[in-house]
Structures are given as C-alpha cells and as structure tokens.
Amino acid sequence: MFWNREIETIDRTALESLQFKKLSKALSDAASTPFYKKVFKENNVDVKKIRSLEHLKDLPFTTKADLRLSYPDGMVAVPRSEIVRMHASSGTTGKSTVIFYTAQDIADWADLIARSMMASGTTRDDVFQNMMGYGLFTGGLGLHYGAERLGCMVIPASSGNSLKQIQLMQDFHTTVIHITPSYALHLGDVVSEQGVNPPDLGVKRAYLGAEPYSEETRNKLQEQWGLTAYNSYGLSEMNGPGVSFECEEQCGMHIWEDFYIAEIINPDTGERLPDGEAGELVLTHINRAAMPIIRYRTRDLTRILPEPCACGRTHRRMERIKGRTDDMLIVGGVNVFPSQIESVLMKIPEVGNNYQIVLDRHENLDRLHIRVEIYSKMFQGDLKALERLKKKVVEELKALITVNPRIEFLEPGSLPPSTGKAVRVIDNRKI
Amino acid sequence: MPQQISIFAENKPGKIERISGVLGRNGVNMRAITIADSGDYGIIKILADRPVDGCNALKADGIAATLKEIVAVKIDDSPGGLHKASSVLSKNNINVNDAYGFTIRSSNEAVFVFQVDDVRKTEKALGDAGFTVLGDNELYFL
Numbered sequence: 001m002f003w004n005r006e007i008e009t010i011d012r013t014a015l016e017s018l019q020f021k022k023l024s025k026a027l028s029d030a031a032s033t034p035f036y037k038k039v040f041k042e043n044n045v046d047v048k049k050i051r052s053l054e055h056l057k058d059l060p061f062t063t064k065a066d067l068r069l070s071y072p073d074g075m076v077a078v079p080r081s082e083i084v085r086m087h088a089s090s091g092t093t094g095k096s097t098v099i100f101y102t103a104q105d106i107a108d109w110a111d112l113i114a115r116s117m118m119a120s121g122t123t124r125d126d127v128f129q130n131m132m133g134y135g136l137f138t139g140g141l142g143l144h145y146g147a148e149r150l151g152c153m154v155i156p157a158s159s160g161n162s163l164k165q166i167q168l169m170q171d172f173h174t175t176v177i178h179i180t181p182s183y184a185l186h187l188g189d190v191v192s193e194q195g196v197n198p199p200d201l202g203v204k205r206a207y208l209g210a211e212p213y214s215e216e217t218r219n220k221l222q223e224q225w226g227l228t229a230y231n232s233y234g235l236s237e238m239n240g241p242g243v244s245f246e247c248e249e250q251c252g253m254h255i256w257e258d259f260y261i262a263e264i265i266n267p268d269t270g271e272r273l274p275d276g277e278a279g280e281l282v283l284t285h286i287n288r289a290a291m292p293i294i295r296y297r298t299r300d301l302t303r304i305l306p307e308p309c310a311c312g313r314t315h316r317r318m319e320r321i322k323g324r325t326d327d328m329l330i331v332g333g334v335n336v337f338p339s340q341i342e343s344v345l346m347k348i349p350e351v352g353n354n355y356q357i358v359l360d361r362h363e364n365l366d367r368l369h370i371r372v373e374i375y376s377k378m379f380q381g382d383l384k385a386l387e388r389l390k391k392k393v394v395e396e397l398k399a400l401i402t403v404n405p406r407i408e409f410l411e412p413g414s415l416p417p418s419t420g421k422a423v424r425v426i427d428n429r430k431i
Numbered sequence: 432m433p434q435q436i437s438i439f440a441e442n443k444p445g446k447i448e449r450i451s452g453v454l455g456r457n458g459v460n461m462r463a464i465t466i467a468d469s470g471d472y473g474i475i476k477i478l479a480d481r482p483v484d485g486c487n488a489l490k491a492d493g494i495a496a497t498l499k500e501i502v503a504v505k506i507d508d509s510p511g512g513l514h515k516a517s518s519v520l521s522k523n524n525i526n527v528n529d530a531y532g533f534t535i536r537s538s539n540e541a542v543f544v545f546q547v548d549d550v551r552k553t554e555k556a557l558g559d560a561g562f563t564v565l566g567d568n569e570l571y572f573l
Contacts, residue, residue, distance in 0.1 A: 374439045374472075374495045381437030381499035382528065382546070383469050409472050411441050412493050 001123070001248075003115035003150075007258055008313045015314060019261055020053050022286035029077040030292040035070040056261060056284065057272050061295045067097040067237065076100050078290050088136045089236050089335060099138075099236050100290040106145065108287055109239045112256055113146020116245035119254065119311070120230045122176050122205060124151030129174040131183065132210065132333070133159045138240025139210050139333070143178045146242065152176065159183065159333070162190040169201050176205045180333040181213040181221060181229075185364035188224040199226025207232050209241055210333035212321050231320055237296050238283050244318055252305045252317030259287040262318065263295070264304055267325040275306035280325050281318065299325045329359065329425065332366045336401045338425050341370070344396045350378040350389050356415050360428040368405040370397070375412050432550060433503050433570045434482045438475040439495035442468065450475060453492045459485035462571070463544065465531040476529070478544060480571040501544055502553050503570045505563040508534050508541040516543055516562055523556040525549070542570070 002008050010018070027047040030036040040047065043060045050056070067075070076083070084103045088096040101109070122128070128147040132139035140158055147154045155168050159180075165187060168174065179187070184206060191198045203225055208218070209232040218229050233253050234241035243260055244253035255262045260283050264273045267280040281298045285291075301324065305317040329336045338357060345351045354373035359366060370393060374386070390407045397405050415424075440446045447464075454461060454477070463478040479485045482498055489496040506512040513532070520527060530545035542565065547553045554564045 376490050376495045376497055379437075379439050379495045379497050381474065381497040383467050383474055384528070386439075386472070386474075387469070409439070409441075411439065412495055414441075 001118050001121055003111075003118040008115065008119075008315065010258070010314055012314055015257055016053055018258055019286060022258070023053065023056065023261060023284065024050065026284070026286045026288075026292040027294065029289065030075075030294055033070075033075050033077050033292075035066065035074040036292075036294065039066075053261070056295065057263070059295055061270065061282065061297050062293055063297050064097060064237075064299075068095050071095050072098050073100070075291050075293065077292055078102055083290055087138045087141075087236050087240065096136075097237065099239070101239075101288070102290045105239075105288050105290050108259075109142065109242060110145035110149040112239075112242045112259055113143055114150040115256070116232065116242050117143075117146060117150055117152075117176075117207070119245060119247040119313070120205060120207075120228070121248055122147075122150060122152065126152045126175045126205075127155065127172055128152040128176045128178070129155040129157050129165070129168060129172075131157050131159055131165060131177060131179040131187075137334075138234070138236045139178075142234070142240035142242060143207065147176075162187055163194075166191055166194060166196070166201075169203065170196075174201070174203055176207070177203055178207045178209070180210045181208045181217050182211060182332065182361065182364050182366060184208065184221050184229075185217070185224070188221070189363060198224055201225075203227050205230065207245075209233065211330040212323070215320075233300075233318070233321065235298060235300075237293055237298075238285050239288065243283065247309065247311040247313060249310050251309070252319055254309065254313050254315040254317050255304075257315045260284065261286060262304065262316070264302070265297075267299075267301075275304045275316070278303040278322065299328065301325060327425070329427070331359065331368050331401075331403050334401065334403055336368075336403060340401050341397065344400055345370070345372075345393070348389070348393060348396070351393065354415060355424070357425045358428065359426070361430070366429065368403050369408055370405050371408045371410055371415065373410050373412050373415055432500050432554075433478075433544075433565060433567045434498040435501050435544070436477045436479060436482050436486045436489065437497050437499045438477070438489060439472065440466075440475050441472050442470065446475065449492075450477070450489065450494065453488050453494070454479065454485050457484060457488040459488065463531055463533045467529060476531075478570070482567075482571070499546065500550050501546055502550055502557070503542050503544045503565040504557050505565060506532075506541050506543050508539045512541060513543055516557065519557055519560040519562065520547075520553065523552070525553050525556065 031047050082102045083100045085101040086098055088098045130143050134140035188198045204227055206227050206229045208229050221229050230246040231253050232241050232245050234243040244255040246253050263282040264279040265282050273279045281300045281302050283296050285293045301322045302318045327338055345355050351372050356371040358369040393407050460480045461477055465476045467474045486496050486498050504516055506516050528546040532543045534541040557564050
C-alpha cells in the first residue's frame with residue numbers, strides 16, 4: 001500500500017534530481033546560520049559551487065559535538081517566530097542537542113511517518129497505541145503526528161504502566177503498536193501472567209525502534225504476540241523516527257531519499273564507501289527549513305542494499321543497525337553515554353573513581369547498575385549516610401539521563417583495579 | 432569520649448570471620464558486637480578495648496572501617512534500669528540512632544551504648560540526672 005505512490009516509486013534519475021534541488025536549498029539555508037557560516041568559511045566551501053550530488057562528499061561532516069557547540073540555536077536557519085517545536089536529547093556535559101521545527105517541518109515529518117506506516121499496511125481503520133515516551137524525546141510525538149495524519153485512532157499511552165497498557169489494548173481494540181523491542185517482550189510476559197494469550201488481544205502490527213535488537217528477537221516477538229513486526233530507524237538530529245522504515249517485505253528499511261541523502265563512510269578515514277559495504281551512516285537532511293544538517297555522522301553502523309525491493313519502492317534500503325562507532329549505550333530506549341554517568345559520579349566526592357557500570361536485562365527490561373566501592377575515607381560509619389549517598393547518586397543520574405539506576409555498594413578491592421581509563425562498562429545484555 | 436569501630440560489610444559469608452581474625456591477631460579484645468543490616472550491605476559495630484589500634488589494623492587489611500563516637504552509660508541490671516536512663520533522653524528530646532547493651536558480670540550493672548547526633552549534650556543530660564557516663568578507659572577496661 002502506498003501513501004504517495006508517485007514519490008515512493010519515483011525513478012532514480014528523477015529522485016536524484018529532486019535530491020539535488022532540495023540539497024541546494026538546504027545548503028543555502030545552512031549557509032545563513034552562524035554555525036555553517038563559520039564552518040563553510042573555514043573549509044573554503046562555496047555552496048554555489050556545489051553543482052551535483054557527487055560534490056556533497058567534499059563538504060565537511062557535522063557531528064554531535066558540533067550540535068553541542070552550536071547550542072542552543074547556532075544551526076537555526078529561520079526567525080524564531082517561524083519555529084513551532086523543539087525536541088532534545090540529553091547531553092554528555094549537561095548540554096542537550098536541540099532540534100527545531102517550523103510548522104511545515106512538523107507537517108512534512110507527519111507526512112513521512114504516515115507514508116512509513118502505510119508501507120506496512122496501516123490505514124485509517126487502525127487503532128494505534130503509541131508506547132514510546134512523549135516529551136523531549138522524538139519517538140512518542142513523531143509517530144503520534146504521523147498516525148493522526150494517516151487517520152488512525154491514536155492512543156497516546158506513552159511508555160510504562162503495563163497493566164494500563166493492556167487495559168487500553170483490550171478496551172479500545174488496539175491493532176497497531178509502537179514500542180521498544182525489549183518492552184514488547186516484557187509486556188507480552190505481563191499479558192500472559194494476566195491469564196491472557198497475547199495473540200488474543202488482536203494486535204496485528206508492531207513498529208519497533210529506539211534500540212538495537214536481533215532478527216531472533218523479532219521472530220520471538222512475532223510468535224509471542226501473533227503479529228508482524230517492522231523495523232524503524234531515526235534519530236532526533238534527523239527529526240526523529242521516520243528516516244527509514246520497513247515495508248511489507250520486512251527485508252531492510254527504505255531510506256526516504258526525498259528527505260535524506262544517505263552515505264556510508266569508513267568511520268576511520270571518512271572516505272565514502274560503495275553501496276553494499278558496511279560502514280557508518282552519514283545523513284543530510286534536505287527537507288527541514290528550521291534546521292538543515294549537512295553530512296551528519298550518525299555513528300550507526302549499517303550498509304545500503306541497492307537491489308530493487310519487491311514492493312516497487314525505488315528508495316534504497318538499509319540493513320538493521322549492526323552497532324555503533326562510539327560507546328553510546330541504549331538503555332530502555334534512552335541513549336546514554338558512559339561519560340554522562342561518569343560526569344555525575346565524578347561530582348560526588350564519596351564515589352570518586354571507584355565505580356563500574358553494569359547493564360543487564362531482567363524480565364526483558366534493561367537495568368543499569370552502578371557499583372561503587374566504599375573506602376574508609378568516604379565511610380562515615382552509619383547506614384543513614386550510605387542511604388543518603390545512594391539517594392543522591394540515583395537522583396542525579398535520573399535527572400540527567402532519565403534512567404533509574406540500581407546502586408550497589410561494594411567492599412574495597414571488589415572491582416578490578418583502574419587501568420587508567422576511568423569509564424568501565426560491562427554490558428551483559430544479549431541482543 | 433568513647434568510640435566504637437564501624438565497618439562497612441557486604442552481606443555475604445565470611446565477614447565476621449575476617450574481621451575477628453584481624454582483631455585477634457592484633458590483640459584487640461571485643462566487648463560487644465552488633466550488626467545493622469540494610470539488605471545487600473550492612474555495618475558491623477564493635478566495642479573494643481583498643482578501638483584506634485583495631486580500626487587501623489582493619490584499614491591496613493583493606494577493610495572500610497571508621498571510628499564513631501558513642502555514649503556509654505552505666506545502668507542498673509534490674510527491671511526498669513534502661514527505662515530510667517531513656518526517660519532522661521526523651522525528656523531532653525534526644526533521639527537514639529542506634530544502640531546496644533551488655534551486662535557486667537562482676538557487678539549488678541549493665542552498660543547501654545548508643546549513637547546520637549550530639550554526644551556532649553547527651554552526656555551532660557545523663558550526668559545531670561545522676562547517671563555515670565563512661566569515659567573511654569572506663570568503658571574499654573570494664
């Protein structure tokens with residue numbers, strides 16, 4: 001099923017000429033922003049001299065660090081009065097990366113999500129329960145607007161509160177869900193514990209995103225719930241979800257190339273790689289007036305599948321994300337850098353350097369443990385002080401990364417000696 | 432002012448064995464021991480004849496230990512003995528954070544040992560009420 005057959009099946013030549021037209025506009029918009037004005041000047045880039053898509057590879061990359069440097073609005077290309085929305089992700093140094101949208105940007109994004117959902121058969125007759133977090137995170141509101149655009153009945157359930165989720169599914173006959181794969185597995189177990197067979201709930205389709213997972217997990221989920229599960233990919237820097245989505249074929253995610261120019265590069269050399277080779281995904285947003293971003297290094301590892309898809313769409317597909325080029329952790333769908341955790345712990349003198357970050361999965365939910373060694377010099381001799389310390393660590397981490405950690409206090413010498421690298425992460429999760 | 436040794440301990444087997452071994456090897460005698468438990472970990476509190484030496488020996492062995500000031504008051508080893516002393520505390524609005532007690536074999540007396548926020552205020556209140564508050568040497572060598 002097509003939302004916009006003309007654009008989804010456009011021939012490659014026409015698509016590339018559309019891309020170039022949009023790229024030229026994005027570049028001239030970008031050149032008006034304080035950030036790119038400076039970057040283009042430093043790199044002797046004259047946007048008027050970019051005369052083909054091929055020239056894009058000569059432009060400098062944009063990184064997450066650049067987004068922080070230009071905080072809060074150094075990359076904004078429109079007057080403040082044109083902006084109707086912002087989203088943000090948490091930052092390593094307390095500063096977030098913030099993304100802005102005009103009314104047209106929001107409408108275009110919703111349209112892209114409607115297209116993405118219809119590609120796997122969702123229509124206005126569906127009841128869509130959105131179990132991604134609402135708020136600054138893009139996952140919740142992104143699909144929300146798209147599903148409304150498509151005409152679904154939307155249940156803005158947000159994440160968590162499993163019993164309520166199940167009741168909503170039962171009472172309103174939910175047919176489509178948007179959920180992280182780990183939460184879907186957990187919720188399936190909760191449904192079974194309630195004495196209900198998950199397939200009996202009648203959910204037909206799930207959109208899975210916000211965290212990496214395997215084909216095995218997809219199969220398990222499909223069997224557990226009796227539904228068909230589709231991969232989705234996105235990142236707030238590129239709007240949020242909707243960068244690429246699977247169609248009914250379930251074999252790779254179509255990158256919506258009328259909105260994004262995708263490149264795969266060697267993460268070490270920055271050199272562009274041909275289709276089919278694995279490397280880091282680099283994206284240029286060519287359809288956002290408020291905030292064009294050029295050659296953004298996603299740090300996600302994948303490859304582009306150039307072969308035509310049986311569905312008839314001409315937009316190339318990308319494989320599921322295989323990993324990252326940095327140390328970013330995804331905990332319950334939330335992006336967390338070890339350096340963020342470190343910055344909190346380092347500020348608490350009692351904790352200092354003696355800690356370990358451990359991730360595991362309990363009943364399909366991610367758990368973050370912070371293990372701290374208690375030394376004589378930080379030990380005041382009573383339980384109350386230790387409980388206060390625990391509370392402080394939990395609250396500060398929750399405020400920064402929105403993840404609720406479990407704090408474990410250990411005797412001296414329990415952790416392996418520091419090897420000079422302060423951050424120690426042990427990820428026991430099996431994806 | 433008397434002190435007790437407070438030791439951080441994970442809740443797992445062999446803790447008391449290790450601690451008592453260190454104190455025994457260093458000739459430190461224990462007068463009383465108590466454990467405050469908080470699930471995964473707890474605090475072991477020891478009243479010893481040489482608390483400073485004991486604490487240092489434990490630290491040298493890699494154990495997280497510290498000295499904590501306490502109040503030790505002599506009470507009658509008879510029904511209502513503790514009640515008289517605790518009445519003084521409540522009249523003075525003094526909250527007991529953590530406490531234990533033991534009896535003295537040679538006399539008909541007992542010692543009530545406890546932690547409070549303000550040690551000096553507590554000692555004065557008990558002294559004014561006629562109780563014998565024990566100093567370090569009196570307590571350690573009972």
